[in-house]
Amino acid sequence: MAKFYPMFSSSDGNSTYIGDHQGGVLVDVGVSFKRLCAALATAEIPLDHIKAVLITHEHNDHIKGLKMLIKKHPIPVIASRDTVYALEFSGAIDYSHPRIYIDEVEEYVLDSMTIKRFPTSHDCKGSSCYTVTLQSGVQAAVCTDLGIMTDEIRQGLYGSSIIMLESNHDPTMLRLGPYPPELKLRISSDEGHLSNAVCAETLAEFFEGGTNRFVLGHLSKHNNTPEKAASATRAAIMDKGGAENRDYILYVAPDEGGKVIPI
Secondary structure (H helix, E strand, C coil): CCEEEEEEEECCEEEEEEEECCEEEEECCCCCHHHHHHHHHHCCCCHHHEEEEECCCCCHHHHCCHHHHHHHCCCCEEECHHHHHHHHHHCCCCCCCCEEEHHHCCCEEECCEEEEEEECCCCCCCCEEEEEECCCCCEEEEECCCCCCCHHHHHHHCCCCEEEEECCECHHHHHHCCCCHHHHHHHHCCCCCCEHHHHHHHHHHHHHCCCCEEEEECCCCCCCCHHHHHHHHHHHHHCCCCCECCCEEEEECCCECCCCEEC
16 A cells, blocks of 8 residues: 655654555655654555665755664665755765656656655755655645646646645734744745645645645644634635535544555
8 A cells, every 4th residue: 555654743853754555755854763663654654665865955854764774774765966965064964875866867767766856945055845646546746835826736646546735824813923024924925835825725726636635734832723724715616516425525633643644
């Protein structure tokens, strides 16, 4: 059975597993190696099933456990060249560690998986989102930490069987919340994070394009609630004629302890 497993999803740490009986990949490893292994064990995913780790960008909530992971399990790191340079500079990976510059190939075939990278608009160089196509033809997408949706991302994600897209904040909660003004501006900028409304509108487009499984990810603890995020997406898809649990399935990824989603 193929699995999509959003183990951790928040500003405190992010990591998602995509794979099948032949193996899989991690997208980010923003928690400790100990917590990662515990989450994998819960889903009965052996560590040696992980063939590579895909890094979206160098922020700590996406790479916190990377150094220990590749020390204990020396798999290649797949990322843009700019992200790899940042990882080397920070000491997260050694200069000699195997890496694949995913922005320099149209796609990368790893065992039975095909990996594609799409550039995202975030406040660091080389930030990425990914699609992973398994041998069965099932395509899964992980797309968080982006200030805007681009046509390139839309085109790249069309045809996915399941899409994880960030639904980071409710604009009113962000405006009235505890963050300092400069951080509020960063989050709401074109290099920040997607709001519930933008996420919802985008997923409604993908619903019309044939995708019927959605995961809302990277919710802010202070500027959002799972209920607000889910309600926005439900309303947008309802406007397209879709009924939840009949025409599509919606998951909200928790901070920790996400469920395994068969794909």
